[in-house]
Structure formats: structure tokens, C-alpha cells
Amino acid sequence: MAPGPARAAGARDRPRAHQRPRQLCARRPARRAWCDGPATVHAADLLPVPFSREALDVMCANVQRVQDRLRRPIAVENLSAYLRWQDADMSETQFLTTLAQRTGCSLLVDVNNIYVNALNAQLLGEPGAPLEACRQWLDQIPGEAVAEIHLAGHIHCGDIVIDDHGSRVSEAVWTLYRHAIARFGAVPTLIEWDTGVPPLSVLLDEATRAREGATAALRPTPSGASAPVEALA
16 A cells, blocks of 8 residues: 555645655655645644544545545545644544545554554543553444554653654554454554664564464454453553
């Protein structure tokens, strides 16, 4: 599944589905925002979408335009967000579920992004355990809409947690991954690692762990259900 962050599915401007995403990293300094005309800003990080009905209408229209142009469904990924809009009137899972229902698109569930957001919510003083919040998030997504799962590492910077794709998948995310596989089935899984890329042996080890985790989560129990996922702290 080829990524397309430059499609800007949540932007008010129509996505340029007829163009290939520009290779921004090769032309622009990293971690900086830049302008393309008077009304468009390109940021180094993905910017969050307000989970409002107005934003949902915009994203549904944009996703539909891209799918019509490509003549095939696309998958929309949940993001790691470092700020929140005040005018949200629905949850992220309600937003994504409705988007999939209205457009027929699939969902790409990034488990690490869910956990990073939960950790940052905890740092902001929100109640509840991050792992339990993530489990509830996964339980609210319709399994038939999920086309792919992403895993990655993150870094805790004290006052914020960053989805940096620069380390091994954490134990908490592995626990959530097994829960996701038990919920969604054997969907394709990608481990992202693009900062401080390690030796190939480390990457292969992570891939093996993902394969073994998925196998364990799908293993039938005597009652015929999938193997239970360990309790979340």
C-alpha cells in the first residue's frame, strides 16, 4: 500500500489526485513548514483534523474524489496528533468509522499512533490508563473496514511523546497489536522505522515478533474463539 500524505485528504482545497505526491523531503529542509501560494501551508508533520461534522463532510468529499480518480478504494490512517481542536463534536473512532461508511474507503490502523496519543493525553492530565483507552479505541473500529496495521517506535521527551519511528516497538504497543489482530483478523502489518535505521538483523527480529504475535492472537482456543489477549494495565 503506497503512502500518500501529500493528498491532504482533510484540507478544504481539493486533493490533486491527478498528480504524484511531490518528494518534499528531497527539496525542503526537514522539520520546517513552507508555503505554496497565499492560502496553502505544507508542514513537516501531519496536522490533525478537527473531529467535527463540517470537517467530516470535507474529508468525505476529498476521499471520494481521490477514489473516483484512482478507480479504487484508498485506506485512511489515524494520525499521531500533538494538538487538538476545540470544536470537535465526535470521537476519533466515530469520525473514522463514519468516513469509511460514507465513502467505502478502508482504514489503516496505526497502533503506535493510538498509544502515543493516549500517552500525551495522560501528560495533559486526562483520566484513565493509556492502555485501556487504546483497547477501547480498537474495540470501537469496525473490523471489516481495517485493511492494514502499522507499528513503530516512539520517544518520550518528558513533556511530550513523539512518534519518531526510531526504535523498537514498545512492549505496550505489542500488547495492543495482539489485541488488534484478535479483533480484526490477519490483516497485513507494516513496521515503520525511518529514523536511525538499525542493522537488518534488528528489523528482521521485529518482523519475526510481529508474525509470532499475530499467530498467537489468532490461535483458536478450545471454545473456538481466538486466544485471549492478556489484561491491559
